[in-house]
Amino acid sequence: MHKRKEQLAPYLFLAPGFLLFTLVMLYPIVRAFQISLYQWAIVPGTASKYLGLHNYLRALHDPIFWRGLENTGFYMAVTVPAQIVLGMLVAVLLDGKMPARAAYRTLYYLPVVTSWVVASLLFRYLFIGQGGLVNSVLHTNLNWLGQRWTAMLVISILGIWKGIGWSMVIFLAALQGVPRELHEAAAVDGAGAWRRFRAISLPAIKPVVVFVAILLVIGGFNVFISVFLITNGGPLDETQVLLTYMYRQAFSFLDFGYGSAISFMLTLIVFTLSLVQLRVFRRPAGTA
Amino acid sequence: MVVGSVARARTVLGARLLVLTLGLAIVIVPFVYMLATSFKPNSLVLEIPPKFFPDQPTTKNYVDAWTSNQFSRYFLNSVIVALATTFAAVFLSSMMAYAFARFRFPARKLLFGLLMLGLMVPTMMLLIPQFLLAKQLGLLDSLLGLIVFYTGGNLALNTFLLRSFFQDIPPELEEAMVVDGAGPWSRYRKLILPLSRPALATVSIFTFLASWDEFVWALTIINDPNRRTLPIAIALFQGEHSTSWGLVFAASAIAVVPVILIFVTFQRQFVSGLATGALKA
Numbered sequence: 001m002h003k004r005k006e007q008l009a010p011y012l013f014l015a016p017g018f019l020l021f022t023l024v025m026l027y028p029i030v031r032a033f034q035i036s037l038y039q040w041a042i043v044p045g046t047a048s049k050y051l052g053l054h055n056y057l058r059a060l061h062d063p064i065f066w067r068g069l070e071n072t073g074f075y076m077a078v079t080v081p082a083q084i085v086l087g088m089l090v091a092v093l094l095d096g097k098m099p100a101r102a103a104y105r106t107l108y109y110l111p112v113v114t115s116w117v118v119a120s121l122l123f124r125y126l127f128i129g130q131g132g133l134v135n136s137v138l139h140t141n142l143n144w145l146g147q148r149w150t151a152m153l154v155i156s157i158l159g160i161w162k163g164i165g166w167s168m169v170i171f172l173a174a175l176q177g178v179p180r181e182l183h184e185a186a187a188v189d190g191a192g193a194w195r196r197f198r199a200i201s202l203p204a205i206k207p208v209v210v211f212v213a214i215l216l217v218i219g220g221f222n223v224f225i226s227v228f229l230i231t232n233g234g235p236l237d238e239t240q241v242l243l244t245y246m247y248r249q250a251f252s253f254l255d256f257g258y259g260s261a262i263s264f265m266l267t268l269i270v271f272t273l274s275l276v277q278l279r280v281f282r283r284p285a286g287t288a
Numbered sequence: 289m290v291v292g293s294v295a296r297a298r299t300v301l302g303a304r305l306l307v308l309t310l311g312l313a314i315v316i317v318p319f320v321y322m323l324a325t326s327f328k329p330n331s332l333v334l335e336i337p338p339k340f341f342p343d344q345p346t347t348k349n350y351v352d353a354w355t356s357n358q359f360s361r362y363f364l365n366s367v368i369v370a371l372a373t374t375f376a377a378v379f380l381s382s383m384m385a386y387a388f389a390r391f392r393f394p395a396r397k398l399l400f401g402l403l404m405l406g407l408m409v410p411t412m413m414l415l416i417p418q419f420l421l422a423k424q425l426g427l428l429d430s431l432l433g434l435i436v437f438y439t440g441g442n443l444a445l446n447t448f449l450l451r452s453f454f455q456d457i458p459p460e461l462e463e464a465m466v467v468d469g470a471g472p473w474s475r476y477r478k479l480i481l482p483l484s485r486p487a488l489a490t491v492s493i494f495t496f497l498a499s500w501d502e503f504v505w506a507l508t509i510i511n512d513p514n515r516r517t518l519p520i521a522i523a524l525f526q527g528e529h530s531t532s533w534g535l536v537f538a539a540s541a542i543a544v545v546p547v548i549l550i551f552v553t554f555q556r557q558f559v560s561g562l563a564t565g566a567l568k569a
Contacts, residue, residue, distance in 0.1 A: 011393070020440050025409075098305070099305075125537075164315070222410050
């Protein structure tokens with residue numbers, strides 16, 4: 001009697017949460033692929049038409065899909081290195097004894113906890129062409145948000161501004177795992193700060209750097225809210241990224257099949273990266 | 289020699305502080321400008337050239353946002369959704385975490401693997417099938433639709449974080465309770481939960497903030513203006529009144545200030561939870 005209770009217990013503890021998880025997460029994962037194979041009928045009572053892989057082929061011949069991929073790539077090329085370098089710089093400066101360390105860390109982290117919606121509107125306002133703060137400070141008269149690359153640049157700057165605090169916190173935690181004695185010994189031998197960083201800190205935290213890089217690339221593929229609220233893919237689809245294009249196909253044109261195909265391709269890419277990350281980082285060095 | 293190195297250490301510290309402070313200024317300026325704009329009279333938010341601080345600050349934007357633009361209602365909606373989600377998600381995931389941390393059973397690995405799938409899948413990928421599901425379930429255009437899907441979406445990360453915390457609780461404590469005849473439920477209630485307050489606080493804060501700030505799902509399923517949460521209210525408001533930036537930023541401040549207060553108050557749990565979560569993933 002007692003033993004049976006102990007055997008049943010884990011299932012009873014799991015049941016409510018896992019049922020909900022299955023309903024709203026697992027089932028939609030399966031459905032996402034299924035929907036992408038159809039010309040999905042949104043009107044009740046009409047049949048969806050099976051298309052096979054047509055929606056995927058359509059994407060490969062869709063210039064705006066490719067442009068979205070390009071813009072997503074641009075966003076990653078700008079934001080990933082910048083977040084790593086700047087986050088590392090702040091982490092290194094904050095590592096070790098210094099006054100007001102916690103206060104600096106908190107303030108650098110503030111953009112991370114600020115909502116994407118508020119941050120996006122704020123950057124849109126800062127980069128307004130006529131009467132925007134940035135133009136006025138730089139003495140320029142650029143129509144930042146009206147052209148493809150300057151608009152993508154603004155969106156990328158927002159991504160960097162919002163992301164530095166996150167990479168900084170991870171790097172700082174990793175740096176604190178580097179034995180201080182190594183630094184002291186190297187300092188006695190006359191190694192400067194840069195050499196100590198290159199020869200001691202960086203090799204020790206390299207796995208964490210790669211880990212952060214992979215997560216940032218995944219995050220880059222998922223860029224959506226900032227683009228949606230700053231340019232909404234415009235002008236004329238010039239600044240579409242994969243997810244804004246997916247959202248438009250699904251919820252403006254009600255083409256759920258095509259939207260699903262786009263997001264499924266994105267998921268395959270992200271998934272591959274996640275698996276690589278799991279393989280390499282079962283347990284990164286420098287953590288308990 | 290010793291004097292020289294002290295002086296050198298001081299110079300280095302000074303340089304570090306200088307660079308950190310300059311960087312911080314750039315990070316903080318947008319916030320300050322947002323607050324400054326929220327206190328400007330509406331006719332002045334797009335002056336040319338722009339002034340950073342208003343000459344005659346006014347709280348009119350805050351009063352207008354709160355009273356004539358229904359932001360009090362949106363604030364209340366956000367509070368209801370975030371609190372209900374936090375309660376449900378932390379409760380359900382702490383139970384799952386207990387099962388994974390303290391029991392050996394067939395299918396344990398498989399179920400945990402499926403749960404981790406939820407961490408890897410981009411939430412945006414699920415948007416279309418979740419929308420169709422919510423439609424079938426009659427959950428479109430309702431706060432319940434937000435709560436149910438936010439709860440489901442937060443389970444994987446919470447369970448993952450809580451499981452690793454529960455595993456670190458010494459098993460001897462639980463064995464002692466078993467000897468005294470305590471069943472699984474009372475061990476979970478009277479031992480695991482009370483000992484895990486810091487971890488529960490961390491996941492509660494994460495869940496609360498995630499649902500407080502959530503935008504895309506709310507934008508997709510909410511049509512009725514009375515059921516808007518703050519993020520969609522702010523975004524749509526900006527779209528509807530494209531020049532009322534003072535009002536937009538007053539509303540933004542109303543939404544952001546609670547988040548910043550929570551973060552500053554609990555920042556230790558926050559940062560450590562984030563770092564362990566990320567490094568252990």
